[in-house]
Amino acid sequence: MSYPPPARTPSGPRRRSLIASATGAALLVGCSAGPDSADGGTTSVTERARARAARDSEGLLERYDAVLAAHPALAEPLEPLRAQVAAHRAAFAGRAAATGTQAPASAAPGSATPTAASSPALAVPAGEKDALAFLATAERSLADRRAKDLLDVPGELARLMASAAAAGAAHAYLLTEGAK
Template identity: 65%
Template sequence: MRTSAVSFPSLLRRRSLIVSVASAAVLVGCSTGSDSAGSGGSTSVSARARARAARDSRGLMGQYDAVLAAHPALAERLRPLRAEVAAHAVAFEEGAASPTATASPSATASASPSPAVPADERSALAALAAAERSLADQRAKALLDAPGELARLLAAVAAAGAGHAYLLTKGDQ
């Protein structure tokens, strides 16, 4: 049996880079333009959906922050994924009167308590992967009722979340 000359960390970085580039390209294409073109009263529906999606992304950032605080050794692996989640929040907040978009951990502070983080790294990664999968599924369902541009953004972010879940679990196999 022949082993690959590519190490796991470089493979993870390469996969993460591919997911990051693809997500960034889609976000740039999807976050411009207006959701209200020809949608009549759907502007407020779109605004509420965007606010909910931004809040969900901020919540997921809080989960990443909690895992990073509990398991600093995972920083190299998690920071690129967390940065993408921050970019998703920014994309959903676009057009808001006063966006709270920032990639710093302090920006995710809220009234809700920090999520419980499993004591071992493998379980913490599995919990993050489950959160990513759950949110990706939720967004995939929400895009069915969303107007054009928002639907495309939700689809792109759902795909990125599925990619994150894959990256979070692949290293354990």
């Protein structure tokens, strides 16, 4: 009776050892701190995203203010939407204010007073329906950008951006459907 030859023991490291070593090395390289901060840049990336979101909300507030200045009759339907945009700006600027990167404030939340010195006058459409479409386009564009950007930020900021994006999409719907 013949027996099979004995199994050869491979010389050198095993495949699992090589894969584990390569993975460990990649993790060490990927987790090393970058020039932004001690935590690999997460905090400064988060703060920059938060400040940008506050500035974006500020720009949207300026559009609302310009439309309200050009079409005072739209104050009743626009005031609640504008107040929510102001709340978003405050929420995004809240943490940025603690780090000194707060976005500028144009008008007190809830006030429909246009900002005279903050930026050049926006070209608001002459008709009310077109002015609402102007705001709807701005809301939709910002909501889409926030939905995309929230994938690049951590936890609470991602949730805040998702909430603001959902509100912006709802505003766009109300501005277009409410105008019909």
